[in-house]
Amino acid sequence: MSRTDLPSQTCTIARAVAQVGDEWTLLILREMFLGTRRFDDFLRLTGMSSHLLAQRLKKLEAEGVIRREPYSERPPRYEYRLTEKGRDLWAVIIALKQWGDRWLSAEDTPVQIVHKTCGQVTKPQLTCSDCGEPIEAHDAEARLSQPFELERQAAGRAP
Amino acid sequence: MSRTDLPSQTCTIARAVAQVGDEWTLLILREMFLGTRRFDDFLRLTGMSSHLLAQRLKKLEAEGVIRREPYSERPPRYEYRLTEKGRDLWAVIIALKQWGDRWLSAEDTPVQIVHKTCGQVTKPQLTCSDCGEPIEAHDAEARLSQPFELERQAAGRAP
DNA sequence: GTTAGTCAATTCAAAAAGAGAAGTGACTTC
DNA sequence: GAAGTCACTTCTCTTTTTGAATTGACTAAC
Numbered sequence: 609m610s611r612t613d614l615p616s617q618t619c620t621i622a623r624a625v626a627q628v629g630d631e632w633t634l635l636i637l638r639e640m641f642l643g644t645r646r647f648d649d650f651l652r653l654t655g656m657s658s659h660l661l662a663q664r665l666k667k668l669e670a671e672g673v674i675r676r677e678p679y680s681e682r683p684p685r686y687e688y689r690l691t692e693k694g695r696d697l698w699a700v701i702i703a704l705k706q707w708g709d710r711w712l713s714a715e716d717t718p719v720q721i722v723h724k725t726c727g728q729v730t731k732p733q734l735t736c737s738d739c740g741e742p743i744e745a746h747d748a749e750a751r752l753s754q755p756f757e758l759e760r761q762a763a764g765r766a767p
Numbered sequence: 768m769s770r771t772d773l774p775s776q777t778c779t780i781a782r783a784v785a786q787v788g789d790e791w792t793l794l795i796l797r798e799m800f801l802g803t804r805r806f807d808d809f810l811r812l813t814g815m816s817s818h819l820l821a822q823r824l825k826k827l828e829a830e831g832v833i834r835r836e837p838y839s840e841r842p843p844r845y846e847y848r849l850t851e852k853g854r855d856l857w858a859v860i861i862a863l864k865q866w867g868d869r870w871l872s873a874e875d876t877p878v879q880i881v882h883k884t885c886g887q888v889t890k891p892q893l894t895c896s897d898c899g900e901p902i903e904a905h906d907a908e909a910r911l912s913q914p915f916e917l918e919r920q921a922a923g924r925a926p
Numbered sequence: 927g928t929t930a931g932t933c934a935a936t937t938c939a940a941a942a943a944g945a946g947a948a949g950t951g952a953c954t955t956c
Numbered sequence: 957g958a959a960g961t962c963a964c965t966t967c968t969c970t971t972t973t974t975g976a977a978t979t980g981a982c983t984a985a986c
Contacts, residue, residue: 609814610942610974611790618877620867621860625793627871629863631770632944634784642909647963652923655768657945662964683953685962690904693870698904699862699893701780704788707859708779711852712786718777718915722908728897729910734858735894738887745849745857749881750801751888756877764811769945769971791973806934816974821935842982844933 618756627671628697632656632664637701640674640694642719645687673697702732777915786830787856791815792823796860799833799853801878804846832856861891 614626628637635654644650650661665688668674673694679687690697702721709717723730736743752760773785787796794813803809809820824847827833832853838846849856861880868876882889895902911919 613814614790619797620872620876620878621797621864622794622867623871624863624867625790629788629790629793631773631784631788634788635781638778638780641904642911648961651963653919655772655922657947658964659946659966660944680953680962683951683962685953686964695904696866696869698907700859700866702893703858703862704783705780707855708781708783710855712782713779716912717779718912719779720910720912722910723895723897723900723902724906724908725900725902726895726898728895730895730897730902730907732893732902732907733896734861734891735899736882736885736887737890737892738882739885739889740894740899741882741884743882743884743889743891745800745854747883748857748889748891749883751879751881752801753875753877753879760812763814807932810934816976817935818937818975819973839933839982842933842980844982845935 640690777918791819799849
């Protein structure tokens with residue numbers, strides 16, 4: 609199986625990975641959340657090649673994660689903005705950031721998150737939607753749906 | 768700049784992306800959190816090539832995300848387990864899952880998360896560590912450290 | 927005591943993706 | 957009218973990925 613088959617999987621993690629789970633896409637999203645909107649700023653700030661950037665922006669637009677908007681007619685100029693679907697990826701980027709801050713940083717974190725509502729610097733954490741307590745890997749148990757369970761048992765075997 | 772330069776960046780998101788931000792690594796992590804431990808189960812359940820799997824497992828081991836442990840001496844057999852650093856990536860995988868469930872799923876979610884402490888099916892959400900309220904992109908403001916800000920201004924220009 | 931099977935890989939050739947430099951077109955500013 | 961900006965596209969070269977086959981150290985079945 610190749611990466612191009614990921615979108616057709618049942619697993620929603622695999623599908624999410626197919627849409628945004630590569631190095632450059634994640635960096636583009638980081639820049640989006642830092643307020644970057646323009647092609648050459650993405651180029652400059654991510655260091656990726658223009659070829660790749662153009663390709664990824666097209667893919668993200670086709671998926672509905674970002675939209676391309678003219679901000680000048682003459683000369684024709686475009687900028688890129690997150691859609692609601694795109695903005696919803698914030699949790700993914702923040703989760704990566706928290707992990708990076710904890711495990712990969714020598715000094716202080718390069719980016720702090722301020723919660724506008726309460727005004728404080730915050731370290732967003734995952735909490736249970738039911739009881740509100742913070743939740744980590746060992747507090748949780750995964751329960752597979754029956755179709756998904758069957759699909760997994762069948763995987764990799766001759767039919 | 769190539770992907771191989773990502774680990775040397777100041778940004779902890781870029782560093783995190785360099786360690787775990789690719790398609791197959793994210794799928795391996797999904798399997799880890801579902802309890803998969805053995806080489807051929809990863810092969811079967813992710814559909815990736817054995818070459819890639821061996822390579823990624825080595826990289827993750829070198830980074831300290833997983834560890835390789837013998838579970839049988841004769842014949843020599845190994846299994847892979849998450850380290851604490853690896854288990855801490857749970858938030859990333861869950862964030863991807865929630866996004867996938869919301870935006871990419873036709874039917875019910877294939878995987879439910881049960882909070883062992885309270886016994887309920889939960890949809891983990893990011894909350895502010897200070898006030899405890901749920902937090903999303905528009906509630907937050909990024910504040911860059913000065914060194915990082917300067918690095919960004921300098922990026923892509925001749926020195 | 928062969929023969930088949932399991933598991934954890936490694937090897938190899940072909941195909942796909944990425945990197946880096948250069949070029950393009952529609953303008954604006956000096 | 958020359959130079960610069962922005963949003964790309966094109967080109968070649970290199971690296972990575974794919975997919976199939978193979979290996980080696982065993983065990984279990986006949």
